[in-house]
Amino acid sequence: MNTLAPPRLYAMSSDGELIEVRPMPHPRSRRLRLTVSSGGARLSYPPGTRAADLQGFLAAHVDWLQAKLQELQLSAGAVADWQPGVPAEILLRGRNVPLLWESSAFPRVERREDCLWLGLPERQVQPRRVVRGLLASFFEAQLRRDVARDLGFYTARLGRAPSALQVRRLKSLWGSLDTRDRVNLDLSLAMAPTEALRYVLVHELCHLRVRNHSPRFWAEVGALLPQWREQRQWLRQHGARLKAEMERWVAVPSP
Template identity: 35%
Template sequence: MPRLFQRLIRPAPRSVERDVVGLVFDDGRQIDVQRVRDPRAKRLKLSVDERGARLTLPARASLVSGERFLQQHRQWLQLQLERHADSLDLPALQPFISTHLPLRGQQAPLHWLEGRFLAVTGDETGVQIRWPARASEAMLRRALRRFYETEARNDIGRWLPRYLADLPRAPGRIRLKIMSSQWGSLSPDGSMALDLSLVLGRPSAFKYVLVHELCHLIHANHSPAYWREVEQRFPEWQQERAYFHAHGRHLKASLRALLAG
């Protein structure tokens, strides 16, 4: 039985499956589109984020229908990629070449130093990276992630005590992770997750997300009562939401470019 026919009639997958499909625009330019078959998906969907173009198929959608959908929306996809060009294909960190590092809404001066051990530290002059002769790019990404996590936890540690007094409880724990679309989440047990790329943006935006999630300890929804709690603790919250709409995609893309393998 031909392989293509087998793929077309196979049972619906129970887990997410990914592959890549090529697409040629009218001007001859070709791109790779990540094709994702997701059992949770209800319909065909085409989207663009800091990782590039993504085509999502429901479990039982055929490859032919996905290809047709992609071709029908080819011009829309090209426009979206042009709109978000500044958030795609960002340069990775290059030892002794890169001169700045995004941190707290600024481009911090980056100083490369020779050293016996790889270390990333920061002070009022900028960020210092000690680079041993045998260091690898993978080691650099791990060290940079630890640096960003430390800086983010330092910020959280300064801000959190101000908001704990009038909450019904403190968050169980706070995790920093790379999130694809969200900026934060709060689980039923009170554990909080925050997007690590928040530390790249301006501190007031980071603080807003922290307050946003803390208020879910009072109301586990986005009801008017919930937003009154946010307003009381962070009156400028709408300005920070506008900031994320304008710069959020670039923040996530920057972190991914710096830490992706």
């Protein structure tokens, strides 16, 4: 009996399209989980799951998979490119704010009232790369400030604290808790409303008590954040656009 998953799985959509899915074993997973991101579709599964079970799961969820991939393509396609020096709008804490430019002796980014200002020297070499680096640092600093305002309150109520906080660009996840009790948060959350960020933070902190998604885990989340369902739904509805927007401003294109 074959228990080894192939390096790639394929699902056939109703219109005959062949959809490629990457199978990913996860040591702490207790069930099959299908996710879609800008990097493609991924199927997480507990080690030892039969390849036939993976294929059957995909067949049962192919309509959902196709709809999510189309939604992601539409979201990414709706995000226009940007050019240094040209005024634009950028997502910040769930709101579109004007992004304005000015000449500066050195590269810098500032929040002024309801605008974001980017300063660049007139003859800046590789301005797009510089801007991407500036914005990545700005968003990480903002995210860390927002988390710092809530972290002490929730860890005191929980009676547990993470060993560290890491901000990274995650393809499909919003956050995770690793085996060393470090909380990882997706950089894109800097563009989300603070309530949605708070939900992800509380979610990962509660894993310090319960390492799975059992009813006991969700009870812990609900005790700290009663409105967690609304924030989870917001991320499900707007998450693809959020990640595509961060990809647009921060990701460095491949050569």
